[in-house]
Amino acid sequence: MGFEDATPVQAQAIPPILEGKDVLACAQTGTGKTAAFLLPVLNQLSKLPEDGVKAMIIEPTRELAMQVDQQLEALSYFTDISSIAIYGGRDGHAMEQERRALKRGAGIIVATPGRLTSHLDMGYVDLSKLEFLILDEADRMLDMGFAPAIMNIVHKLPLERQNLLFSATMPPTIRKFARQILRADPVEISIAISKPAENILQLAYEVEDHAKIALTEKVLETNKRLERVIIFAGRKKTVKDLATALKRKGISAGAIHSDLSQEEREQQLHDFKSGNVPVIVATDVLSRGIDIKGIDAVINFDVPQDAEDYVHRIGRTARAEASGMAFTYINGQDIRRFKRIEDLIERKVQRLPLPEELKDAKPGPRRSGGSHSGRGGHRKGGGNRRSGGKSPRRDKR
Numbered sequence: 561m562g563f564e565d566a567t568p569v570q571a572q573a574i575p576p577i578l579e580g581k582d583v584l585a586c587a588q589t590g591t592g593k594t595a596a597f598l599l600p601v602l603n604q605l606s607k608l609p610e611d612g613v614k615a616m617i618i619e620p621t622r623e624l625a626m627q628v629d630q631q632l633e634a635l636s637y638f639t640d641i642s643s644i645a646i647y648g649g650r651d652g653h654a655m656e657q658e659r660r661a662l663k664r665g666a667g668i669i670v671a672t673p674g675r676l677t678s679h680l681d682m683g684y685v686d687l688s689k690l691e692f693l694i695l696d697e698a699d700r701m702l703d704m705g706f707a708p709a710i711m712n713i714v715h716k717l718p719l720e721r722q723n724l725l726f727s728a729t730m731p732p733t734i735r736k737f738a739r740q741i742l743r744a745d746p747v748e749i750s751i752a753i754s755k756p757a758e759n760i761l762q763l764a765y766e767v768e769d770h771a772k773i774a775l776t777e778k779v780l781e782t783n784k785r786l787e788r789v790i791i792f793a794g795r796k797k798t799v800k801d802l803a804t805a806l807k808r809k810g811i812s813a814g815a816i817h818s819d820l821s822q823e824e825r826e827q828q829l830h831d832f833k834s835g836n837v838p839v840i841v842a843t844d845v846l847s848r849g850i851d852i853k854g855i856d857a858v859i860n861f862d863v864p865q866d867a868e869d870y871v872h873r874i875g876r877t878a879r880a881e882a883s884g885m886a887f888t889y890i891n892g893q894d895i896r897r898f899k900r901i902e903d904l905i906e907r908k909v910q911r912l913p914l915p916e917e918l919k920d921a922k923p924g925p926r927r928s929g930g931s932h933s934g935r936g937g938h939r940k941g942g943g944n945r946r947s948g949g950k951s952p953r954r955d956k957r
Contacts, residue, residue, distance in 0.1 A: 561634065567592035572749045573724075574600045582723045582746035584738050586730040588753050588872060593726050594631050597694050601724075602632075605667060605691070606639050612665040613685070615692035616717075618710065620701040621845050622647040622672055622822055623829065628696065629670045636668075646671035646679065649822025659684065673701070673709040680716055690717055695741070698727040699734055700844075707737060714741055729753075729868050755905050756874050759883040762909045764898070766890050771918045772861060773805045778915050779859065779887060780811055780839065786856040786885070788832070791841045792873050794862035802861060803841045813839040816846060844869060852876065857885040863894040867904040 566574070569587040576583055577600035587593055597617075605614050617632075619625040629645035636643065644661040646669060655678075662669070662685045669676070679685055693714070695701065701710065723742045727734050730750065738746070756762065767775055776791065793799045796817035803815035814828040814837040831837040833852055840846070844864070855877040864870050870888075877884025888909065890898050902908055 563595070567596070569593055569749060569751050570596040570599075572751075573597065576747040577601070577722070577724065578603065580722055582742040583725070583749065584742060584746045585724070585726045585749040585751075586728070587726070587749070587751035588728045588868070588875070591751060593696070594628055595635070597696070597724050597726065598628075598632055598635050601668075601692050601694070602636055602639060602641060605641055608691070610640060610642065610665075610667045612689040613662070613667065613669055613687055614689060615668045615694065616676075616687075616690060616713075617668065617670045617694040617696060618676070618701070618713070619670065619672055620697050620704055620706065622649060622825065623816075623845060624697060625670050625672050626826075632668060632670065641667045643668040643670065646675050647822070648672060648675040648678075649825070673706045673713065676713060677709050680713065687717055690721055692722050692724065693717060693741070694724045694726070696726050698725050698737065699729045699731065702733055702737060711740065728872065729866070753868055753871060753904075755907075756871055756886070757884075760874055760877060761883070761885045762874065762888075762907075763885065764888045764890055764909045764911050765914060766895075766911060767914060767918070768891050771914070772889050773802055774918055775889065775914070776802065776859060776861065777806065777809050777811070778918070780806075783857070783885070787838055788835065788852075788855050789839045789857045789859060790846060790852075790855055790873075790876055791839065791859040791861050792846070792864070793841060793843060794865075796843060798861065799841045799843060806839060806841070811839060812837050813841060816840065816842040818843075844873070846876070855884060857887065860886070860888040863888060863890055863897050863901070865897075867897075867901045870901045871905065 569585060569591050573583055573585050573596040577597065585593070585596070587596075601615055608614060617628060619628055625645050625647045629643065632643050642661075644658060644666040646658050646662075658675075658679065659682075662679055665686065680687075695710065701707070723746070725734075725738050725742060725746075765775060780786070780789065791802065793802060796819060799815050799817045800819075803813045806813040814832055816825055816828050820828070828837070828840065832840040835854075841861075846852075858874045858877050860870070860873060864873060874884075874886035877886060888898065898909075
């Protein structure tokens with residue numbers, strides 16, 4: 561697969577996992593965490609008979625569950641280890657496929673908490689032979705309110721198991737959560753959060769909410785060379801409103817939010833990855849772990865709640881030595897929050913002046929719109945479509 565050197569989190573996590581120790585690892589997205597737990601777990605499972613569910617990987621979002629499942633599929637290709645991805649938003653046929661695979665005893669389960677709970681509550685999943693529990697993006701799962709569901713799942717597992725908890729940040733809530741799940745004295749790994757890549761041009765506008773949509777249209781119109789752009793917004797209503805406004809201006813834009821069906825979310829992500837849709841508006845579901853190459857720019861429509869999330873968001877661009885741009889919109893309430901971001905990254909982000917036509921823009925009677933902006937003509941993203949190269953499954957799921 562082209563891997564030659566272990567990343568720091570892989571170098572520190574793989575040996576203790578192979579030694580059977582519990583691990584609590586903190587490393588930001590994009591540092592190779594997935595392979596850090598998949599490779600040693602696959603190595604250990606390859607020595608055991610496949611006679612039931614041996615490993616359970618819990619992910620906070622459907623997109624991450626699908627992505628980890630795809631990486632698992634690739635890494636396990638030359639083994640006899642079967643796996644199944646379990647996540648909601650699909651039809652009853654998918655639920656039945658999952659049920660059959662779970663009853664048969666797929667070796668590795670990759671699941672979101674809600675869907676997994678639905679299967680466990682029906683009583684046909686035998687977890688008595690489970691060897692590994694992996695919680696990935698644990699901080700995001702707590703943020704999303706999954707702690708009770710995860711503890712409910714944990715109480716159904718054998719006490720004798722190896723636990724691996726990976727998180728992008730390590731606030732006190734994660735340490736308290738980890739103490740409830742991990743065995744005493746786990747191996748702790750902390751890879752310091754790295755600063756944004758030097759080849760990301762970071763820029764900011766001080767702009768109130770009512771002018772943000774018009775500013776976005778102007779940014780996309782002015783920077784026509786940007787062929788693939790992710791826009792992060794804090795709320796799903798903002799995601800919908802912005803995507804709709806951009807489409808009205810002739811800008812091809814997709815949207816990912818929780819009101820879409822799983823099939824619609826997958827199609828939106830596919831259209832963006834393939835370059836058919838050059839702009840995608842999303843909540844933070846796309847800021848963690850999702851691997852999309854060739855992102856030219858990130859726009860923070862809203863300043864993220866946590867300073868670390870800023871690093872995760874803008875880290876979607878300038879990957880693999882490429883260059884990229886990151887724009888952030890700062891309203892009056894966000895000034896102190898953005899100062900914390902600048903303290904974390906140890907630099908002052910350059911402020912750009914607002915376009916003249918937006919400086920005196922007043923809030924509309926109902927909601928903000930792009931009426932002050934000229935007609936945008938964002939160029940549609942080109943580039944070759946990547947051949948995913950899906951390999952056949954061994955569990956005939």
